[in-house]
Amino acid sequence: MIELYILLIISIGAGIVAVEIKDLLASAISLGIVGFSVAIMFILTQAPDLAIVQIVVEVLTVVIFVGVILKTTHIDTTLEDKLNVRDYLTKGIFALFGIFFLLFSILALKELPQFGMPIMKIASHYLVKGFEEIRAANQVAAVILDFRGYDTLGEATVLFTSVIGVLTILRKIGKIK
Numbered sequence: 001m002i003e004l005y006i007l008l009i010i011s012i013g014a015g016i017v018a019v020e021i022k023d024l025l026a027s028a029i030s031l032g033i034v035g036f037s038v039a040i041m042f043i044l045t046q047a048p049d050l051a052i053v054q055i056v057v058e059v060l061t062v063v064i065f066v067g068v069i070l071k072t073t074h075i076d077t078t079l080e081d082k083l084n085v086r087d088y089l090t091k092g093i094f095a096l097f098g099i100f101f102l103l104f105s106i107l108a109l110k111e112l113p114q115f116g117m118p119i120m121k122i123a124s125h126y127l128v129k130g131f132e133e134i135r136a137a138n139q140v141a142a143v144i145l146d147f148r149g150y151d152t153l154g155e156a157t158v159l160f161t162s163v164i165g166v167l168t169i170l171r172k173i174g175k176i177k
Contacts, residue, residue, distance in 0.1 A: 003108050004041055010101055011037045017097075024073060026094060028065035032058060033101055040108045 011034045018030035035058030042051035126143050136142035144152050 003044055003104065003111070006104055007037045007041050007044075007108070010097075010104065011041075014097070014101075021090075023090075024069045025066065026090075028062060028069060029094075031065070032062040033097070035061070036105070037101065040105055043112065044108055 014030045014033040014037070018027045018034065021027050021030065035054060039051045039054040039058065042048070042054055127139065130136065130139050130142045134142040134146050136146070
């Protein structure tokens with residue numbers, strides 16, 4: 001449980017750094033640290049499906065942010081000669097923060113159960129009581145439609161809303177004649 005609090009503190013710290021720092025690239029990396037620590041928190045709370053989505057979204061956004069920042073900003077080479085103590089301090093803090101984050105990530109990933117080991121005891125209830133309570137021949141359909149009906153409805157709503165959003169953005173402007 002202490003790992004969650006530590007990751008929460010790391011997330012808040014990286015969020016503050018992302019808002020306050022002047023360097024856009026360092027800000028994008030700080031946002032990536034926030035997202036990946038949220039993904040690790042999902043893993044620790046046994047929500048691997050959310051963690052997978054968070055990791056995919058985080059990788060894509062960090063890559064896009066870094067690409068846009070490198071493409072749109074001009075790096076002045078004369079600034080390299082004007083490094084001062086504050087620049088070294090900032091780089092040192094980021095290096096220390098990155099090492100700290102890496103160590104806690106490794107510790108969090110060691111806590112995962114072995115592949116194939118059940119992590120949720122509720123699934124056994126679905127398998128044992130599914131036929132008795134639902135009288136469904138297909139246990140997968142019974143779990144999706146009966147035991148987790150609201151969850152499935154929510155997922156379908158999110159998918160429908162995202163499809164409508166994409167179609168709205170990609171539609172042709174004007175009337176079809």
